[in-house]
Amino acid sequence: MNTANHRSMERRLQAAAETCERHGAQLTELRRMVLSLVLEADGPLTAYQLLDRLKERRKSAVPPTIYRGLDFLVKHGLIHKIERLNAFIPCADAEHDHHDVQFLICQSCGTVAEIEDRMVRRALAGAAARQGFQPQNAVVELNGTCALCAAHPPVA
Amino acid sequence: MNTANHRSMERRLQAAAETCERHGAQLTELRRMVLSLVLEADGPLTAYQLLDRLKERRKSAVPPTIYRGLDFLVKHGLIHKIERLNAFIPCADAEHDHHDVQFLICQSCGTVAEIEDRMVRRALAGAAARQGFQPQNAVVELNGTCALCAAHPPVA
DNA sequence: TCAAGAGACGCTATACTATAGCATGAGCGT
DNA sequence: ACGCTCATGCTATAGTATAGCGTCTCTTGA
Numbered sequence: 001m002n003t004a005n006h007r008s009m010e011r012r013l014q015a016a017a018e019t020c021e022r023h024g025a026q027l028t029e030l031r032r033m034v035l036s037l038v039l040e041a042d043g044p045l046t047a048y049q050l051l052d053r054l055k056e057r058r059k060s061a062v063p064p065t066i067y068r069g070l071d072f073l074v075k076h077g078l079i080h081k082i083e084r085l086n087a088f089i090p091c092a093d094a095e096h097d098h099h100d101v102q103f104l105i106c107q108s109c110g111t112v113a114e115i116e117d118r119m120v121r122r123a124l125a126g127a128a129a130r131q132g133f134q135p136q137n138a139v140v141e142l143n144g145t146c147a148l149c150a151a152h153p154p155v156a
Numbered sequence: 157m158n159t160a161n162h163r164s165m166e167r168r169l170q171a172a173a174e175t176c177e178r179h180g181a182q183l184t185e186l187r188r189m190v191l192s193l194v195l196e197a198d199g200p201l202t203a204y205q206l207l208d209r210l211k212e213r214r215k216s217a218v219p220p221t222i223y224r225g226l227d228f229l230v231k232h233g234l235i236h237k238i239e240r241l242n243a244f245i246p247c248a249d250a251e252h253d254h255h256d257v258q259f260l261i262c263q264s265c266g267t268v269a270e271i272e273d274r275m276v277r278r279a280l281a282g283a284a285a286r287q288g289f290q291p292q293n294a295v296v297e298l299n300g301t302c303a304l305c306a307a308h309p310p311v312a
Numbered sequence: 313t314c315a316a317g318a319g320a321c322g323c324t325a326t327a328c329t330a331t332a333g334c335a336t337g338a339g340c341g342t
Numbered sequence: 343a344c345g346c347t348c349a350t351g352c353t354a355t356a357g358t359a360t361a362g363c364g365t366c367t368c369t370t371g372a
Contacts, residue, residue, distance in 0.1 A: 060322060083239045084295055104289045115283060123279035127271060132303025133260045139240055139297040147288025216351060
């Protein structure tokens, strides 16, 4: 990782620590390592992919190790789980309402974009209300082709 | 199952067979059995729950047996998979566009309601378009409390 | 000073979800 | 008869996630 990215990473880890503090929780060394791994990744990584990487730095890591870390980070809005992929990505903005974002999953390049669309949010709230349903959180994941892949189709 | 439900089941199986025919596919005996199990269920059932029930009628059933059946039924729009639950429910209307429905999952009673909301559909299409994203299908699952459970909270 | 409780982590085992891969047999068209 | 496609049987294995219990550390209050 180059210096600029390294500084960006440090900034994000620092911000994450502050978010945790505000929640009365702590970003321990282990959790910080897990968060780093998610932040460093090019794209969504599964729990076991992250575990493999974590093991390089912490030999004692086993499945519960990574799942506890991931659960903590999800709970505090620092990362997202993409249900469709069983994989994790950083949260684009830890301060927004992380229970109400949407994901665009590109089936061609594998990238996942996080968006926060007011119209979608409103439409979902309206649809729920019409059924008398009280939503607590939403999973909204669109599968398809991202703008880049649509413009420059990968060699087929 | 009482007679009325039995007749309803037969009607739905018949309709499913016709849907398959229109798709140039066949609702074989095995697939019909799997669909029956999903239709009979009170709520969402996982693949292995369905497998256990299938085994009562078909001793040779193993995981691939049930997954093949389920994959076929999902593909032809006869059932839905709820990603959040890794579970399956019947499709409320095999003729609608089964790639664009929404689910309301009650965390209290476990029921899953299927809705097809025009506003949600439009909002998602708009959000995708603004990103230049070409959606192929969507997973939209709201977790929360259904109207009945909100009105008559289960004994806590 | 030292119990008692809470939180984080180590570690073993196990549960749960899903697919790869290859064999067999039925039906169909030529 | 032959080759083809599709459905199923079956073994094995891959992949995802959690239960449960022990230990250590820190805090807090008697």
